[in-house]
Amino acid sequence: MKRGFxxxxxxxxxxxxxxxxxxxxxxxxxxxxxxxxxxHRFILQSELRKILLTMSQEIRESSPSAPAPLTxxxxxxxxxxxxxxxxxxxxxxxxxxxxxxPDGTVVRASGGQxxxxxxxVQSLNFxxxxxxxxxxxxxxxxxxxxxxxxxxNVTATLxxxxxxxxx
Numbered sequence: 473m474k475r476g477f478x479x480x481x482x483x484x485x486x487x488x489x490x491x492x493x494x495x496x497x498x499x500x501x502x503x504x505x506x507x508x509x510x511x512h513r514f515i516l517q518s519e520l521r522k523i524l525l526t527m528s529q530e531i532r533e534s535s536p537s538a539p540a541p542l543t544x545x546x547x548x549x550x551x552x553x554x555x556x557x558x559x560x561x562x563x564x565x566x567x568x569x570x571x572x573x574p575d576g577t578v579v580r581a582s583g584g585q586x587x588x589x590x591x592x593v594q595s596l597n598f599x600x601x602x603x604x605x606x607x608x609x610x611x612x613x614x615x616x617x618x619x620x621x622x623x624x625n626v627t628a629t630l631x632x633x634x635x636x637x638x639x
Contacts, residue, residue, distance in 0.1 A: 505622075505623055508621050508623075509621055509624070509626060512619045512621045512626045513619075513626045513628060516592055516617050516619040516626055516627075516628050517628050517630070519590050520590070520592075520593070520628060520630045521630065522589075522590055523590035523593065523615060524613060524615055524630050524632050526580075526590075527549075527570050527578075527589075528613065528632055528634045530568055531611055531613075531634045531636070532634050532636065532637050533554070534551040534552060534553055534636050535552070535554065535562075538551065538552035538553075538554075538565055539552065539565060540552055540565075540567060542600055542611070542636075543600075544598040544600050547571060547572035547595065547596045547597070548572065548596070549569070549570050549571075549598040549600075549611070550567065550568070550569045551567075551568055552565040552567050552568070553565065553566055553568060554566075566583065568581070569582070570596075571596075572593055572595070572596040575591075576592055576593050576594065576617075577590065577591045577593070578590045578591070578596060592617045592619050593615060593616070593617045594617055594618045594627070595614075595616045596613075596614075596615050597614040597615075598611060598612070598613055599612040609635050609636040610634070610635050611634045611636070613631065613632045613633070613634065614629065614630070614631045614632075615629070615631075615632075616628070616629040617629075
């Protein structure tokens with residue numbers, strides 16, 4: 473007598489295998505979407521960190537006593553840094569402006585030269601208190617960026633605080 477599988481047993485086994493395969497595919501797809509979202513979030517945060525670091529380094533060199541005061545506006549900041557010093561006096565200043573362009577790029581303008589320092593930015597906010605009794609040498613920066621993935625958008629916000637180094 474030959475032993476084997478009946479047609480019904482084969483169909484039940486095939487059905488169970490199909491269910492397991494569908495579940496595994498769902499887990500794989502979810503894992504892939506998670507990886508994609510985390511990858512884009514990492515890239516976005518790296519871009520925002522680079523922008524924040526670049527701006528912070530130059531803002532730190534500014535001075536509340538510069539000939540033109542540090543000013544902030546919607547999505548922009550303008551300040552001066554010393555470029556030439558004679559003894560204890562600053563003899564030359566360079567004016568720098570960081571602003572957010574409509575296409576989401578952050579632009580550095582100085583001496584008639586514009587350069588893009590980053591992209592994927594949605595908003596750029598600077599807070600500089602005008603009251604000298606409240607942290608007169610501190611600038612707060614908040615930068616929010618967004619990046620599109622296949623299924624959804626990734627958004628990240630970074631905040632930094634810069635203390636002006638020069639008196």
